[in-house]
Structure formats: C-alpha cells, structure tokens
Amino acid sequence: MVKKSPIILALVSLLHYSEVFANEAFVRSNINLRTGVTDISQQVYDLHMTIFYICVVIGIIVFGAMFYAIIFHRKSKGAKAANFHESIKVEIAWTIIPVIILVVMAIPATKTLIAMEDPSESDLTILVTGSQWKWHYKYLEHDIEFYSLLSTPKEQIGGQWIKGDNYLLDVDKQLVIPTNKKVRFLVTSDDVIHSWWVPDFAVKKDANPGFINEAWTKVNEEGIYRGQCAELCGKDHGFMPVVVEAVSPDDFDAWLANKKAEKAAAQAEEKRLLAMNMSKDELMSEGESVYMGYCAACHQQNGMGLPGVFPALVGSPITTGDVKAHIDIVLHGKKGTAMQAFAKQLTLKQVAAVVTYERNAWGINSGELIQPKDVHQLLQE
Amino acid sequence: MAEQNSHYYVPAQSPWPIVGAIGFFLVAVGAGNLVAQLSQTGEAGWGRFILLVGFIILLVMMFGWFKDQISESRAGLHNAQLGVSYRQGMSWFIFSEVMFFAAFFGALFYARMISVPWLGGASNNAMTAEVLWPSFEAIWPLTTTPGGTTTQAMGYWGLPLINTIILLTSSITIHFAHTGLEANKRKQLTLMLGLTILLGMSFLVLQVEEYIHAYQDLGLKLDSGVYGNTFFLLTGFHGMHVTLGTLFLIVIFFRVLAGHFSPDNHFAFQSASWYWHFVDVVWLCLFVFVYII
C-alpha cells in the first residue's frame, strides 16, 4: 500500500501536469518575488535580483571549474593525479574577492534598509493589532477601529464547495489606505507574536505583545493587496489574512466619512436595543453566527473545545453556572490564557446572543435568555 | 593484568550508565507531570512519586558509579592518562555550567539594558511607551512593572554582603585544604575542608533567611516581574549549585577521613575544589550585577 499509492499518484499527476503546464493559471502563477507597488518594494526587488545574479555567476564559475575537472580529470580517462595542495596566492585571492563582492552587495542593501526603517513624517497612522486569529485596525487620527476576519467560507476550506479566487485571502473588512500618502503602521499584538505582511508593499513587521513596532508604506497604485500573517501564532495561523485596499485620497476621505456615519448608526442601534427584549430565535440565530465567527476557532463548532488546549463549553461550570461569570469571561477574557476579552470586538447584542447560544445550543437548552441590557449592566459595574 | 602493561587503559562494561539514563527519564517524566498537574489542579499528582523514584535512582547510580570508580582507582588500575581525561572532562563540564549561568545573566542584562528601557520608550520604541504603557517609568531595579506589580528591591548591605564574605572565605579555606593535601598534612586538610563545608552550609542557611526576608518584608517574589524573576532564578540556581557543591565536599570529607587521596592522586578532591571555586566566582558576578548595580 505504502509503496503503491505514491506511484499511482505520480502517474495521475503526470497526466494532470501535461494539461496544467499549458494552463493559464500555471503561467500566471508567480515563481519570483513581485515588484510590488511602492518605491521600496521596487528597490527590494532590484536588490533581490542583483544578489541572485551575483550568486548565479559565482555558481557558474565554481561549478564550471568543478564539472570541468569531473569531465576531463577522471581516472577512467587516464588522468594522473597531480600532487599540489596549496597555493598562498590563490587562497588569498579567493578570500579577498568574495569580500569585495559582499561589500558591493552591502552598500545598496544598507541604503534600502535605512530608508525602510524611517517612518517619520507620515500622513496617517494606523495601529495594527494582531490577536488570535484576526487583525484589528485603528486609525489613530480618526477614531475609527474595526476587526478584520477571514471571510473564506468554512465549506471552501473543508472541500464541500469550490474554492474561490481569493481562497484564504479574503476578509470581511479590509484595511483602507490612501495612495501617495506616507502611511505609518504601529504594529502590536494582544496575545502571541503575529507578523503583519503585505508582499506588495515589502512590509513585514512582527506584532509583539506589549511592544510597538513601526513600519510605513507609500502606495503608488490603487488596488487590493493581499498578504498573510507571517509568524506562527497557533492553530489558525494559516487563516489570518491581511487585505489592504489602496484608494485615491478623495475616495479615502469619503470612506472615512462613511465609516463615521456607520459608527454613529451603530451606537444608536445599541441604545435602542437596551430598551427592548429580543426573542429566543433572534438571539439564537445571531448567537450562532457570532459563535461560528469568533468562538468556534477555539471552542469548536460542537462546543467541545480541544481538550488540553481549549476547554469544552458543553458542561463547563461557567456555562452551566452563574450567568454573570459567563458574560464576564466573554467580555473580559481571562488574563494569561488564550481566552481574550471580547468587549471591544462584539456589540452588546452579539455578546448577549452568543452567551444565550452557548447556554441553549448543543442540546443544553437551559432556556435562559440573555438580553443586551444584561450585558450592558454588567459592563457598567 | 594485561591492560596495565599497555599504554592504554579501557574501563570495563558497567551497568551504571543505563541506570542513570533511566533515572533521568523518570525525573523528566515525573517533573513534567508534576509541574503540569500543579498548574492545572493545584495538586501534585502521581508525578511526584516518579520524580522521587527518579532522584533516588540517580543517587544510587552516582553512588554505585563512583564506588566502582574509587575502587578501581585505589586498585591502581587507572593510569595517568585517564587522570588527565578526568580533569579535562571536569573543566569542560564547568565551562558548560558557566554557559548555563550565562543564559540567565544574559536575560538579566537584556531586561535591564533593553526591554525595560524600551518599555519606557527608549530606542525605537517611543510609541510603545506612549500607546501601551503611558504611566510606566523605566528604572532598575524594576520596582513597579508595566503591568503594575510592585515590589521592593533587595539591597546588598547585610545578608548578601555577609554571604559574599562567607563564600570568599570558603574559597580560601578550600585552597588551604588543597595545599594541605599536597603537602600531605592531613590535619590541615581535614580541618580546612571541614571549615569549608561549614561555611557552605551557613551560606545556604543565610540564603534561605534572605528569601524569607524577600517574601515577607519586601514583597519580592518569584513572580514580581522581571526583577524578581532574574533575582530568584540566578540566586536560586546558584543556591542549588552551592548545595550540590557542599554535598560533593561532604562526600570528599568522608573519603578524606577514610584515608583516600594522596598528594599526587586526588582527582575527586580537585574537581570538588574547582567546582567550589566556580560557584564562588558565579556568586561574585551575582553580587555585583544583581545586588550592587
């Protein structure tokens, strides 16, 4: 079995490849670094190619010499071994010459690096916070903030649905920035180390909890740019994309205004909810979607968690005990564990719904309903 | 005695290494379980028994191994080359211990010179302080952590200073024990060695005293932020080494009483004394970097 199956696989895919090589998708698929859409990313690309070519040349010379010896100095061809085994002159030469080559590489590298590490005089500052497993963006000058979550449907990942074009590279709310402005990113994290990476900007900065790293970009072209979290951050590290949309400064201002209006509307909605009671169905359906979006990554869709890593919610003393403790852990998380505070991420309604859901789903049916105002009350205390 | 005629000496098979390996295994499993259990349930589970058995096996192993070694050595089986091997082995072992402490000193220096100042906004971290820790003040000793835990710092006056003097004295006494041994003055040897052991023990007693003082009066605890962390791990590992060193010396002491060692054949004594000097030097570094500055 072990022996057979890879062979079959190999045959099948050989067939497959003959099609694939002619396939357009294959031609499109990149095999090199991209030039990107900023001056810096262009410089980085040039640097990459320069070093690459230098290595190719050195490789050709070294292996050229070696293969020459392999072909012409072989015993089977009657070669007699010489007996030399040192030459100070050549040895000095092949020590000095590489040093010179390295210096030649180091000069442009140093220049580019210094430019990359200078985030001063920016036009816009965005605080980027990683948390398991989503990104939070806060426009410091504009009092706008939101979370950005993977929006690829579970069914695509599980293979039930056909995978979309931007499989794993789509989010619900993307970061929007203006083109031709120097945008400064302050990168940090709430829990473990993540790394915020957009290949087209040549920006990759680790998000270290408790510290803030700075990076910047100035995008030349409008468009949507996709990247991923680039530091192992736990179970769903592979499902933490970064999507940035660069728009013209005017569109950006319009977007900002729109966001502000949205925010005001949301606040009004919260107020309205406080005064009313939601029905069980409403709470449960809202709760389910929140649960699947925010909680299932750890506590699993069936509420059983991953024993030893994430606790089961079914039958847990907290979900079966006092409601207050339940709401409290959702709002404030538990310090020093992966259970994060959701007060900032979820609305009152969402918290109420998800708590209701956890107390009534999976066959528990405690019948307890939690209303937004209950949550609000707890927040006030 | 064929092997003695030849230049080389190869020790025979021995059961002790595998016993030791099993001991290590049980210690690792036991400790792993104990620690995990403690943190989950607050209670020690079966791990502690395994750990205990592991330690006992390790002790038995050392006892048996050294016993064989000693009788072989006293039977004159060892040659000079083996003696050199032992000495070199011991010195490189001590070097590796130095590197172990270096890791913790590295952490101390990093915390003092990099992470704490950075949290306070130094270097390229202005925003770290401004956005995340606006009220944090970067000072060392770190008496208030960014998270708000507070503690008092441990001064060097008093117990630590006394302990320094004790250890320094003990280095001198062990030295005289050695010269005594080399000059075949057994009395001086026993006396000085005994004195060293006493000094070592008093160091340990005072160290415990100091820990109690830290916990009760200063609120300086293992979890009081990075100052407490480095303080307790450095002094703690040092204390463990002093304990081991003292035990080592006690064993040597009994061997001296039993008439072991000669002016030119006393590897075990020598390595105990090297070890003791090493522990002493580590303390000096500790005293300077942890307590004084």
Add this chain to the structure above:
Amino acid sequence: MNTLTETASHDTEHHHGPAKGIKRWIFTTNHKDIGTLYLWFAFIMFLVGGAMAMVIRAELFQPGLQIVEPHFFNQMTTVHGLIMVFGAVMPAFTGMANWMIPMMIGAPDMALPRMNNLSFWILPFAFLILLASLFVEGGGPAFGWTFYAPLSTTYSGDSTALFVFAVHIMGISSIMGAINVIVTIWNMRAPGMTWMKMPLFVWTWFITAYLLIAVMPVLAGAVTMVLTDKYFGTSFFNAAGGGDPVMFQHIFWFFGHPEVYIMILPAFGIISTIVPTFSRKPLFGYPSMVYATASIAFLSFIVWAHHMFTTGMPVFAELFFMYCTMLISVPTGVKVFNWVATMWRGALSFEVPMLFSIAFIVLFTLGGFSGLMLAITPVDFQYHDTYFVVAHFHYVLVTGAIFSLIAATYYWLPKWTGVMYDIGLAKLHFWCSLISVNVLFFPMHFVGLAGMPRRIPDYSIQFANWNQLISLGGFAFGLSQLIFLALVIKACRKQGEPVPAKVWDGAHGLEWEVASPAPYHTFTTPPEIK
C-alpha cells in the same frame, strides 16, 4: 567490580570480543558499539521524522484541509523539526564521531567510555518522552521547533512541561557527548598525531564540540525560562512584567544559529575526507580548512539575530547582524573552493561516496547562496517565514547534512561491516535521491518567493500546482530512503564481498590500516604516526 577483574584477567591478547546478547548493547563502553547505537537510533529517528514530513506533505498536496486538523499539523511541523535536528542529524554525527575519531587519532576508545554510554542511552528516553507527548490530552508541542514565547508559554498546551524536560535531558546528553569528544581529541591522540596532522573530520568535530558545550546550556536556560514563565508566574518573555517576547528569540538563536553549524561542520569534515580519496590527491589547503572552520565557528556566535530581522530591532543592530552574516560566506567559500581545487587535476573516480559528496558540494552551495540572500536584511523582510526559508534550510540540511551522512556511511560502511555493500542499490539510491530531493525542495523557492508562508496547513490556490509537485518529490525522496535502509541492513548482515583493510585505493588515514571489519578494540598500544 567483577566484570573488571574478569576482562582484565582472561584477556591476554588484548582482543577480547564483545559481551554476549543484549547486555553488550546496554552496558557497553566500546566506542564502536556506541557509535553503532547512535547511528541506528539516528536512522530510526530520521524515518520517524520523515514520516511526519510525509504527513505534512500529504496535507499540503492540495489546498483545503483534508487529512489533519491545523492543530495536529502544527504538532507535525514542530516535532518533525525537533526530531530531525536533535534526533537524527546530531546523533548521527555523534555516532560517526564515536566510530571514527578514536580510530583516526590512534586511540583505544573514547576518553570517557562509561559516560559515553550514558550520553547515548539518555537519548531514546528523551525522544520517547517527546513522542509520547503527542498522545497526551491537547497534543504535543505545536509551537514550531523554535518554540517562540509566548506561544510556547501562556498559549501552549499541557504537554509543554514534558517538552521542556525532554529538551533538558537531551541537552545533557549532547553536552556529555561533546565533552567526551573534546577530551578524546586533547588527550588521546597517539604520539606523533600533532594538531596539524589530525584528519579534518577530527578537526571539524573538535570545533563542533566546543560549539556544543557553549550553546546547549543556553538552550537549557531558554527552556527553563519557558517553564517558569508558563508554570511559575515569571515574566521573562512578558512585557507586563518588564520582560520581552523578543528576548526569548535572542536567547534561542544564540543557541540556534551555532546549532545549525553544529549540523554542518562535521559534514565539512566528511566531505574533506572523501573528496581527496577519490581525487587521489591530497586535500588542497589543509591549514586554511582548519582556519576556515574555526572562523565559521567564531562568526556563528555573532550572527544570531539574522533570524529576527522582522522583530523590530533598531537599524544599527540589523546592519551589524547583516554584515556579520554575510561575512560567513567567506570562510565557507574557502571550503568550497578548496574542494574544487582538490578535484582539479586529480584522477577522479566516482564511487558512491564521491557521488554524494559532489552532490553535497553543489547543493549545499546552492543552499548557502539562498542563505546569503536571506542575510540581506531588506530582502529578508520579504523572504522571512516563507517557503523560501524552508527551501534554504532543507538544502543545507538535507542535501547538506543528510547527504554528507549518507556519503560517510557509504565510505566507512565496509570498514564497519567488513563487506562491500550492494553497489547497484547504492547507485540507485543516489540517483533516486538526487532527482527527487530537487523536485522536493527546489520549487519551494518559487512558492516562497511568490508569497507562501511557512507553517501553514492550507494555502491559497495559486500555490497549488507547485505544492503538488513538491509533495510528489517528497514521497519519492522518502521512498528512496527505504533503498538505503535495505542496503544497510543487508550489509550489516554481512551479505557482500569481503573487503581488505584499505577499502579505497586513494584513502589515507589510520582507520584504513586496521582490518575490515575493524576489530572490537582497535589500538591497545599507540600506533605509529608517520
């Protein structure tokens, strides 16, 4: 005591054989037995770690989650890395050292034979713990072989304590092994075996052993701090207590970078032994080889932060580490040039050890080139934590370290067993490995450059085609190693032509002056060094 008097008395010809049965292996103090144990242990670990790599490759065969859960995938990646590094490559080199160093320097055995036995027997237990931790609730370590805090502290599973103690005891094993090598080389050389006459394999191991005793204790310190951070409330790696997660990385890589040279310096020694043999010409530039090895070892202590360019260090630090890292190319280049110069105008023949050595030189250098590209900080921002890095280190580790080990096995196996292995199978093994390993690792450069991060169980569809090819290469490479397994077993069962003392006509060195198979005790009186 009994055993001692017994062996000492009944044995007048110095050539007493091994003890009988299982006791031989458990109680042994014989460097050859211990070497054999190390080598077999390493080989088994290579298969186990390889099987985990197969799980990784099977999951990555297609986009989407098919075979394993992400959490389990992370455990596979982590344990694959740990096992290959600490369970396969390092013990294999230690096995080579045990077998060959005493023979090469004319010593009767290692300097501290009983400790030698202890160093070995700790290892199976350490890996038993590590592997068993995969089965505890919550699974084994899932934080990468680099176990960055706080993923390995606050956010790790319950098995972390087991992981920490397993690393502790394997560290003890490595340190004891290294001390043994150092003392053997300092103290057990036959008269006349001066420093600059030592075979290069001995030299490279000597320097490697220093790297080991200098950095393994630091690793022990790092795991200890992880332990206390996770379980005892310290905050070395927690900003709220005044620590810094990046401090972990500094401590880890202070160990970790020298560690990667620990895995390659003995390989350099092996290649420097094999190439002259089959070129029938002395090694070119012996002294410069020694100095180059020493310089690499020295530089390896001051480049560690090249793994951390994206952590936000100040610019001057980034520049410092970039320059130092680039400098390592110079002594490494000296080695490559010396090998080529050794082949130049030799009388080359291409026995299997030589084939693997040539593949080593070419493919290791390729991995070195990508290393140099990674060293360029601004570009590393793009490469970091992508498959480009994975490609780099598999070129230096698989076609570097592992190929050198295979070459060494083909070179010395006849000396160990007394018979020539099946050369046809060996050639088949070479060609299968050579082709599949490149199908496996070369396209990783492409997907890496195109932007595929490492340590992910699923990827976006633009990487699908290459990953499929990579996985196929992986399966083929894995299967090819079974040829090797079969061949070695055959040779160990003495199926093959008996060989003379000097197996290769161009070979030099003391190991070729004793009979094949090498007698249980090689030298009981010091040999003469000409």
